[in-house]
Amino acid sequence: MVRAMVEASQDQEHGPGLSVKNVSKTFGGTRALSGVSLDLAAGEIHALVGQNGSGKSTLFKILAGYHEPDGGATLEVGGKLIPLPLHPGAVNGLGFRFVHQDLGIAGSLSILENVRVGHFATGYAGRIRWSQERALVAKLLRDFGVDMSPDTPCERLSQAEKAIVAIIRGLQSRPGERPTLLVLDEPTAYLPPPEIRRLFVAVRRLRETGVAIVFSTHRLDEVKELSDRVSVLRDGHLVGTYKTEETTESALIRAIIGKDLDSVYPNNARAARDKPVLEVRGLCGGPVADVSFTLHEGEVLGVTGLVGMGHDEIAYLAFGGQASSSGTIRIDGTVCRSLNPRTAIELGVGLVPANRQRDSGIQSATLKENVTIPVLGGYFRCGTLDHAGERRDVTALLDAVDVRPRGSQDRALATLSGGNQQKALLAKWLNVPGLRILILHEPTQGVDLGARKAIFELLRNAVDSGMAILLASAEYEDLAHLCDRVVVMRHGRPAAELSGADLTEERIVEHCYRSDVPQ
């Protein structure tokens, strides 16, 4: 591997691109990056991998001029030394383009406005040429295979569609400008497989123009499929840079976590239970049209499908977070006519939304506060808060899902890396006593390999003690390993239900894509 690393750094077919050297960054007492050096050749696709909190986003934010690096760092672009820190204006001039993890899409603005802000073509008296702009954005959307009007407000888009808009915007240039570097911070975290394919096609096309592309991901199959080289960060240090074709998945896992990792999935053998806890009949709402299913105690039921087929919405309809237009939901025998989240929680139902930072976390509150909000009442003893008990439980819970850095319960949620925020907010629900049903929407989005394993084990323990889980996800491999049954949705309706020997990743994919699969 070391040999591959040395050779890789000499293999820059398209010229020098850019090179950062000796980048360190300290936040208060946290050393996020320590002496990291990275070469990105023009026309290469470079993957950056590492566990949650290993420093990937911090490196990207230094290149974006958002963070100032500690002293001693240097940056060269096309062989020219560029002074650090960068200011945002200089970043644009250098041709650096970014699609950040949080996407930065303004919900109240249209797709057109989000994509073209700062790039509008103007005519007489500075008037924006709206029809020209609309035609341009319509074409960009079509090129990405997205069938949407440029005037659609972004608040109506799914996470996947927002990610596509952010990427299209990231690829914009002013006349005379040429992008030299495109940084994609976990671009596929919100994308289901067909969109990932589309994105890869676009990224490969872009490579032909000589742009250096760097993307971060937790999915090693994407590293293999898309990248020319891969760099690994561990605890803020660069472990190495490797030619992708000369490395293996297990070698990368070893470099990422410092040891081998067994299968991330727990053993699936369990006794069947037949007590229904969630009965959904004729549920309609948004794209969901007439869905019925029963979830049993100690069961994991998956719902999946392609984008827009309704599986994402089922999670919110079944929790009352999104109003249904018809149908009945019975929780533990209680018929809920117009379910809302408050009633659902009282009946022992929890929801872990996909966008946990936005929908389930308070960024300015500490980690401890975020985790204990739903259960704080339980820590009062004779009117006094049992701080020691609260701290002890939070520590145990955060350690169980491997939130890093350890001992960070007094830090504001916003100061944790994206994946660590996700883990902490998932832990919050696992801490709620009396929870009988847990609804999960893409629970491992943005979460690293080691933490995925820890989360799956926690879920398995919860299920073994009788919890029922409804898992809405487009991670077909996870569904095949974790679920007892999987319902595949097509056009808002259940198209197939897979279980037993039929419940494999391949069968799920087949049912998602084809309407004529033999049952």
Ligand SMILES: Nc1ncnc2c1ncn2[C@@H]1O[C@H](COP(=O)(O)OP(=O)(O)OP(=O)(O)O)[C@@H](O)[C@H]1O
């Ligand atoms: N603004 C900040 N204030 C304090 N600490 C921060 C801040 N931003 C990042 N950190 C810390 O720096 C470290 C690296 O975080 P970073 O976001 O770069 O990780 P990452 O590799 O992108 O993780 P993930 O895969 O979860 O997105 C983490 O320990 C994080 O808590």
